[in-house]
Each structure stands twice: as structure tokens, then as C-alpha cells.
Amino acid sequence: MYRYSEFDTAFLAERNAQFRAQVERRIDGSLTEDEFKPLRLMNGLYLQLHAYMLRVAVPYGTLSSAQMRQLALLAEKWDKGYGHFTTRQNIQYNWPKLNDVPDMLDALAEVGMHAIQTSGNTIRNVTADHFAGAAADEVADPRPYAELLRQWSTDHPEFQFMPRKFKIAITGSENDRAVIKAHDIGLQLVERDGVLGARVIVGGGLGRTPMIGKELSEFVAFDDLLAYLEATVSVWNQIGRRDNKYKARIKITVHEHGIDAIRAKVNERFLQVRPQFKGADMNLLEEIKGHFAAPAFREASVxxxxxxxxxxxxxxxxxxxxxxxxxxxxxxxxxxxxxxxxxxxxxxxxxxxxxxxxxxxxxxxxxxxxxxxxxxxxxxxxxxxxxxxxxxxxxHELATANIGLISDIIACPGMDYCALATARSIPVAQEIATRFEDLKLEHDIGHLKIKISGCINACGHHHVGHIGILGLDRAGVENYQITLGGDATETAAVGDRTGPGFAYDEIVPAVERIVEAYLDLRDSAEETFLETYRRVGMAPFKAVLYPEARANAA
Amino acid sequence: MARAFTPKVVTANDLLEGDVIYQTEDDSWSRDLSEAELITDEAHAQVRLLDAARQANKIVGAYLADAIAGDKGPEPTHFREDFRRTGPSNYAHGKQETSPQPRV
CATH class of the missing domain: 3.90.480.20 (Sulfite Reductase Hemoprotein; domain 2)
Incomplete structure (x- = not known):
């Protein structure tokens, strides 16, 4: 577990003191909302539908018990007794008051946590394989490198005003549990001739233009990796589009220029940047690695x-x-x-x-x-x-046996909380889970990932759900589009749209029809939904979703 | 041809609490949509929005939201505004906790 250095502690204390003063100046009228908004966003504070929302980073998803207890304290003292864990391994508080936020940030700093760069056009919280350091299948624990990236990207002077946000994910395993191919940069630790490095994937992303990342380099040794990443972000910072927010992410830059042209530019920039990295980063990495040493696993009878x-x-x-x-x-x-x-x-x-x-x-x-x-x-x-x-x-109602099953749904906050949402996601997730629990079919259905987003920005990862659901506003009414065959792992794929969307009260029955069709179509109980879909394709699912279309065609 | 003006209310979020508020005829702010001033004239709507924007040390993000006259005052025409005047659907939080706002 990473322990803050004196530098980290002092930096955070100063940053929190600055934000406290900024909040005071906003309240006394010295700052307008236009002036204050970028400042609050840099510190993770959004204004949502019903209230402010504070997004706290859980770097690479790792917490100690003391940190978790502090998150509980924040929930109780300044929120409504709960927190919401997100698809970027963050925690969000849905009901803070503006006056309380500086105290919340100070309380987080007591346990070495912050909300910096959980918003804005910066490098966001670096996510990692949640099994890091424990998985049987990993080359190395990716978290020391993730921590190095956190330190490198936090307040990085070149990367504070980028064309758009930038998300990095890292895994130490071939089996991708960190969705690295749907990130601006995805890193997979690999070892070559005894040297540890990373395979670098670039230009993945979900949102309105979903793209699967492409390989920028099959191997960059650790001692060159930070320079290589700096070169990559730098190339995009320079040539990424600032004229159109929807074309600003690096996935579009890669798509428009082509991966080979981007690689050439990165390599050119890398040669310029590399001499600035004189090994201090590697010394730091060595020190950080010490913080993440595996525990002394106890031996006992099983x-x-x-x-x-x-x-x-x-x-x-x-x-x-x-x-x-x-x-x-x-x-x-x-x-x-x-x-x-x-x-x-x-x-x-x-x-x-x-x-x-x-x-x-x-x-x-x-x-x-x-x-x-x-x-x-x-x-x-x-x-x-x-x-x-x-x-x-x-x-404590925490023993539900549903991991990887149909009720283990990813859902964004949707229209129930989010100012950007176009439809609700949470109640759809609740109703799907309840419906299949009533049918007692969940374990028979087996491995099936449903992911739900309440708008096109795809925080709920719907594009890479085996069944993806996207909530939209169609002429003032909630409407849900379905995609099938998405995959968030090393065999990543963007799902295919089934056709016209479904009304709010039709979406759960539609999912049920898809699942019933799968149960009829599968070769055996061992063939998963995704395998069946890949074998039989869209047609049989379309037939059960839109029976009237088939009747009309006949 | 410009689209016909539809009735509006001025709504925003409270600076300190962050919750949803509505401009009333007597130029104060209410937590309750039914107490909002329903504006039926486009020019007046622009004036009232400017009135709201001048109160930058009390409110955030004022805008004109569509509404229609109901039995007890303005009612939303879009589901987003219905959520804003009520609260989330997964917990009885937000305005549901304080003043009941039955969803129609």
C-alpha cells in the first residue's frame, strides 16, 4: 500500500487550503461561477441534477481499512449515509453541501486520499486490474507503475489544459480485467528477455464514437515507458482537435491520422523527451515498489x-x-x-x-x-x-453470489443523479436483477455481463457489455437501445445494435426475450451467452426482439 | 418561422445547498415548482432570466425550463424536470424527503 511522502502530504495540504479559499471567495461573491467552475472541477466537485457531487479518486482501486473507514465517515457526516463506487474505481458522494467540501477534502487527506484530477481535461485517475498483486495469472503487480503514473500526471504542467480528458488503465495480466482496450492508453505489463516493460495500446474509448484501442508499441521497457507515455500524450496535446469537443479524444486523432503516422510522431517526440528522463523516475519506481510488497502469506490448514x-x-x-x-x-x-x-x-x-x-x-x-x-x-x-x-x-447483505452473472450489472447513475444523462439506468438495473432473481434462472444462465449507460457518454460501458443498454431521450420519452456481443476483455469488441429502441416499460421484457433465446440456442450449459452470440449472430435475437417486423416481412 | 413560445419557469441550483430552486413572482426562490412564476411571454422570460443571472452569489446555472399550468401551479413537461422537482427514483432522497412531490 502506498504511503504518502512528506512531499505528497504537503502538496495535498496546500492544494486543499487553496480550494478552501476558492470556496470562500465563491461564496462571498469575489468569484463568479464561470471562474469557480474549472477550479471546483479540478478538485472533483461537480454540480449535478439535485445537488453537488464529490468524486474521490481511489488510485488503481486500492484502499486500506483505515481509508475505507474514512470513506464511511464522509458518507455519514457529510452525505446521506452511503457512497457510490464507479466504473473508474472512484467513489462519488451524491449530496455534499458546498460549505462542507473543504472539510471533506481535509478528512480525505488524513488518510492519503484526494479528489484531484477526477474531472477536467487532465489525466484522470489511473485504473488497474482489481486483482493486481493477487492474481494467479499476472506477470507483475501493475500498481507501483500506476502510482508512478499518478505522481507523474498529478499537476503535470504540460497536461493541465488538454483537448479533452485522458484515461489510462494498466494490467499485469494477459487476461484483461481492466478494459485496457477501451482507454486512451492501455498498458499491459509484459516481460521480454528478463526485462519488465509494457505493451502500449492507444486510442480506445467508448462514448459517442466507440473504438477498440490499437497497438502503439508491442514492448517498451520500464526505464523508457514514462518518456514514451509523455511523448504520446504530448503528440496528442499538440495535434488533437480542439475545434470540436466530440472529436477531441485521442481515439479520433489516431483514427484520423492512422496508427502508423501517430507511432512515427510519438517516436520522434520520444527522442526529444527521453534525455529529460535521467533515471529519477526509475529510482522512484523502485522505492514505490517497496510499498507494494506482497504480504507474508500465512500458512495454515485449509x-x-x-x-x-x-x-x-x-x-x-x-x-x-x-x-x-x-x-x-x-x-x-x-x-x-x-x-x-x-x-x-x-x-x-x-x-x-x-x-x-x-x-x-x-x-x-x-x-x-x-x-x-x-x-x-x-x-x-x-x-x-x-x-x-x-x-x-x-x-450485512453483502453475501450475494452473483459475480459475473446477469445481476452483476454495471450501471451509471443516469438521470436519477447525473446532469448529462438522457434517461435512467439505475431502475433498469434494479428491475433486471429482481426479475431474474424471481425466475431463479441466474445461475443457469451463467456468465453474462449487462452494462447500462444513461447517455451516449457511456460511463456504464454499454458498448462492451455482452448485452449493452443505452438510455436515450426520444422526443421527451425514455428509450433504450440494445447492443449485443460487446466484450470488455483481451478479446475486446464493441457490441452490435439490435435495431429500434424500447420504451422504459419494455426494456426488461426485451432483455428477458434475449436471454430466453440464448437458453434455447446454446449448445450446452457450458456455452456462454457471448460464445453463442458469436456462433449464431444477430438474426435469432432480432427475431425475438422484433417479431412484428418478421411478421410484416412474411 | 420562429417556434411559438411555450410557457417557462426560471430554475437553477442553490449555490450552497446545490438543490433545485425556482424563481417566484416576488423575486425570491422556492424549492417547490408549484410556487414558481409561470412565464407566458418570451420577452418577460428573458428579463426574468437576467434577473436570476444577477444573483450569482446565491444561485448557479439559471435557465428557462418548459412548464405548463396545473391545478396547483406549474408542472413539468419533460421527465428531466420531473426528476429535478422530485429527486432520484432509487431512494426517497432530495425533495421527496422534505416536501412530497408525487410523480404523475
Whole structure:
């Protein structure tokens, strides 16, 4: 876990003091809203539909129990007793008062957290594989490099007024759990001839023009990587379009110039930038790595786990669904679902946050993670502790066994909170989850990812959902478009639109028809929804979604 | 031809609380849409919006929102304004907590 240096602490204290003064000047009338808005956004403060919203960064999704407890305190003291975990591993508070925000930021600084660059045209919170440092399949823990990127990008003088926002994701595994191909830059750690480096993907992104990232370089060694990234962002900062907000992201730059031309420009710029990196970054990386050293995994018998697994069917179902393999065979990675059927995806109450913090402290070497799929993870748990963890989770409505299943839905806040939204997403997610819970079909359906966005900006990642749902405003009425076949992993793909959208009260039945069709079409219970879709294509799903069109054509 | 003017209310967010507010005829601000001034004249609407913009140390982001006359005062014509006058649909937070705003 990264511990702030004196520099970090002093920097944050100064920044928070500046913001406190800015808030005072806004309230006493010395600053207009036009002057204040960019300042508040730089500190993560939005004004949404019903209230201000504070977006706090959880860098690379990693939290200690003390940090989680502090997030709970903020929820209780200055909000309505809960927080919302987002698809960028952040937490959002939906109801802060302007006067309270400086105190909230000071409280965050006490535990080494901030809201800097969670908004604005800057490099945003760097996201990482939520299983980092624990996954059985990783080359190296990507978080030290993510922390280096956080320090490099925070207040970077060249990158404060870019054409648009810029998002970086990093993973240490071939199996991509960080959606690196849908980021402005995606990094996959790879080792070549004993040297650690990264494969660099550029120009991915969702939003109104979804694009799958392209390979900019198959390997950049660590000691050149920061210079290479600086060169990449710098090229885009210079030639990225500022005339049209919708064409400003690097995906459009890559698309318009072509990946080969961009690569040539980056290489040229890299040669200029490289001499400025004299190794200080590598010394810093070495120091940061020390903060992320793996815990001393305890050794104990797993007999109690095996006995509970054999004898308790509820525990077994939870283990089968919510537990992933750990690099240490006696340990496991626990994903805590904060998506009990009918609840708002990603919301956790202050009490639930404290319970998860307590579990992390007692059983999980004091570590928690937030996933971009809006769940909470205990990355290192000895298997013998799983029954006790499960029992505690059950008491607090946190033991839902639905990870990777149809009710494990990503949903953006949508029209219920967001000023940009064109339709609601949360109630659609709630109703889909409740419907399939009633049908008791969830485990039979198996691996199926539904992702819902309430506007074209695609915070809910709908383009890469196996079933994607996009809420729009059609002539003053909520309308939902469906895409099928999206994929957020290393085999990333943008989903295909089925056809005309569905009204609010038609969208859940439409999803049900798609799922019924899949159950009829699949080869066996082992063939997942995505595999079936890739085999049979769109036609049979269109037929069940739009039966009247077929009748008319006949 | 310019589109016919449809009735409007002036709405904004409160600077300190951040919540939704509506301009009233007596030039104060109400949390309740039904107490808002329903403006039926386009020129008057522009004047009232300017009146609102001058109160920059109290409010944020004033704009004209479509509304229609209802039994108890102005009502929204678009679902976005219906959410703004009520609160989110996943919890009974926002204006639902204080003054009930039944969704029609």
C-alpha cells in the first residue's frame, strides 16, 4: 500500500487550503461561477441534477481499512449515509453541501486520499486490474507503475489544459480485467528477455464514437515507458482537435491520422523527451515498489474451508461464484458483491463500508480493492477464513453470489443523479436483477455481463457489455437501445445494435426475450451467452426482439 | 418561422445547498415548482432570466425550463424536470424527503 511522502502530504495540504479559499471567495461573491467552475472541477466537485457531487479518486482501486473507514465517515457526516463506487474505481458522494467540501477534502487527506484530477481535461485517475498483486495469472503487480503514473500526471504542467480528458488503465495480466482496450492508453505489463516493460495500446474509448484501442508499441521497457507515455500524450496535446469537443479524444486523432503516422510522431517526440528522463523516475519506481510488497502469506490448514464447502450449499454457491484463484494456492481472492438484487449497483452504506474494512483488517492483510465493475474485493484471503468472512457478509447483505452473472450489472447513475444523462439506468438495473432473481434462472444462465449507460457518454460501458443498454431521450420519452456481443476483455469488441429502441416499460421484457433465446440456442450449459452470440449472430435475437417486423416481412 | 413560445419557469441550483430552486413572482426562490412564476411571454422570460443571472452569489446555472399550468401551479413537461422537482427514483432522497412531490 502506498504511503504518502512528506512531499505528497504537503502538496495535498496546500492544494486543499487553496480550494478552501476558492470556496470562500465563491461564496462571498469575489468569484463568479464561470471562474469557480474549472477550479471546483479540478478538485472533483461537480454540480449535478439535485445537488453537488464529490468524486474521490481511489488510485488503481486500492484502499486500506483505515481509508475505507474514512470513506464511511464522509458518507455519514457529510452525505446521506452511503457512497457510490464507479466504473473508474472512484467513489462519488451524491449530496455534499458546498460549505462542507473543504472539510471533506481535509478528512480525505488524513488518510492519503484526494479528489484531484477526477474531472477536467487532465489525466484522470489511473485504473488497474482489481486483482493486481493477487492474481494467479499476472506477470507483475501493475500498481507501483500506476502510482508512478499518478505522481507523474498529478499537476503535470504540460497536461493541465488538454483537448479533452485522458484515461489510462494498466494490467499485469494477459487476461484483461481492466478494459485496457477501451482507454486512451492501455498498458499491459509484459516481460521480454528478463526485462519488465509494457505493451502500449492507444486510442480506445467508448462514448459517442466507440473504438477498440490499437497497438502503439508491442514492448517498451520500464526505464523508457514514462518518456514514451509523455511523448504520446504530448503528440496528442499538440495535434488533437480542439475545434470540436466530440472529436477531441485521442481515439479520433489516431483514427484520423492512422496508427502508423501517430507511432512515427510519438517516436520522434520520444527522442526529444527521453534525455529529460535521467533515471529519477526509475529510482522512484523502485522505492514505490517497496510499498507494494506482497504480504507474508500465512500458512495454515485449509481443512475448515473444505469442510464448509462440502457441507454448506449457500457457502459453496458463494465460493463458486465470487472467489477467484490467488497466486498462493492456500489463498483466494474474494469479490464482495455490492449488487444485492434490487439494490443500486455500486452503492454501499457507511455500515457496509465499515464491515468490509473490518474484514480486510482481520482477514485480508488490511487491503481492499474497488473494481471497475462496481464491486469490492478482498484480494488476499486465506481459504480457512472464507467461512467466517461469508458469515459476516451475510449479516450485512453483502453475501450475494452473483459475480459475473446477469445481476452483476454495471450501471451509471443516469438521470436519477447525473446532469448529462438522457434517461435512467439505475431502475433498469434494479428491475433486471429482481426479475431474474424471481425466475431463479441466474445461475443457469451463467456468465453474462449487462452494462447500462444513461447517455451516449457511456460511463456504464454499454458498448462492451455482452448485452449493452443505452438510455436515450426520444422526443421527451425514455428509450433504450440494445447492443449485443460487446466484450470488455483481451478479446475486446464493441457490441452490435439490435435495431429500434424500447420504451422504459419494455426494456426488461426485451432483455428477458434475449436471454430466453440464448437458453434455447446454446449448445450446452457450458456455452456462454457471448460464445453463442458469436456462433449464431444477430438474426435469432432480432427475431425475438422484433417479431412484428418478421411478421410484416412474411 | 420562429417556434411559438411555450410557457417557462426560471430554475437553477442553490449555490450552497446545490438543490433545485425556482424563481417566484416576488423575486425570491422556492424549492417547490408549484410556487414558481409561470412565464407566458418570451420577452418577460428573458428579463426574468437576467434577473436570476444577477444573483450569482446565491444561485448557479439559471435557465428557462418548459412548464405548463396545473391545478396547483406549474408542472413539468419533460421527465428531466420531473426528476429535478422530485429527486432520484432509487431512494426517497432530495425533495421527496422534505416536501412530497408525487410523480404523475
Amino acid at each position: 481443512a475448515s474451508f473444505e469442510s464448509a464447502y462440502t457441507n454448506d450449499p449457500v457457502f459453496r454457491s458463494w465460493v463458486d461464484t465470487n472467489i477467484a484463484p490467488h497466486k498462493n494456492a492456500d489463498h483466494a481472492i474474494v469479490t464482495i458483491s455490492i449488487k444485492k438484487h434490487g439494490q443500486t449497483p455500486g452503492d454501499a452504506t457507511a455500515e457496509q463500508m465499515r464491515v468490509m474494512a473490518d474484514l480486510a483488517e482481520e482477514f485480508a492483510y488490511d487491503e481492499l480493492r474497488i473494481s471497475h465493475e462496481q464491486n469490492v474485493i478482498l484480494p488476499h484471503v486465506h481459504k480457512s477464513d472464507l467461512p467466517a468472512i461469508h458469515a459476516k457478509l451475510k449479516e
